[in-house]
Amino acid sequence: MSSSDPPPESGPTVPAVLTWGTWIAVVLVAAQLVLGILMLNGSWSLIDAHAGLGYAATLAAAVAAVSAIVWKRRGGATGVMAHAVSMPILMIIQIGLGSAGIKWVHVVLGVLILLGLIGLPMSLRSASRKSA
Template sequence: MTASDSPHASDRPSAPHLAPGSGPTIPPVLTWASWVAVVLVLGQLVLGILMLNGSWNLIEAHAGLGYAATLAAVLAAISAVVWRRRGGRSGVMAHAISMPILMIIQIGLGESGIKWVHVVLGVIILIGLIGLPMSLRSRRH
């Protein structure tokens, strides 16, 4: 019997041990996609304010940023699910999944012309998106 055939656990290489309460490393794509979504929605906010002041010719740019931000949020949500399966925090995963869901609802409101609900939900989404990468920062410690 060789050492590689040994049934003793002490003979096997051990996996790296993590400190209690720590989890797997946060995937960089989760952090970056979250911040990209924040920046794009901030751009939407600026365009939205200009549109509310009469610059309706910006609506296509506003919508384009919304679609791009939603794609970034979907990427963040997918990476959060993968991270959760490796032992990441379920609350962060739920937060990440909720963002693109709200953003899809937001797109529907915008397309339907329900202006003030669209505006209010947009502000809520922005706050939620800012909170996502910030919650990742607090999880690193």
């Protein structure tokens, strides 16, 4: 093993698309939270913007999830991959709840999704340190 080879326990570097996709989803869902709070206070005219951000965030999370699957196949962390894949699945369920008008379950799940998305970059950072 040469000095430039990584130690055997380290995995591949976290792909930039996984990191960026995750952060884009975090920012979009945080903006959705703000719009959602305004909507709960009577500003229902924001519903189209809230929904649009939801679709865009789901797309960003799905791109990150696909990247996480590819990264896992190259030796990336299984737990991080599962976390990344679970986010767009929950977000699709979230879209269905919102469309069905199941307001409070939609609100609670939205907060949990935001927390899960915030946790994902922390997991990526930890995986990056292990691969360095």
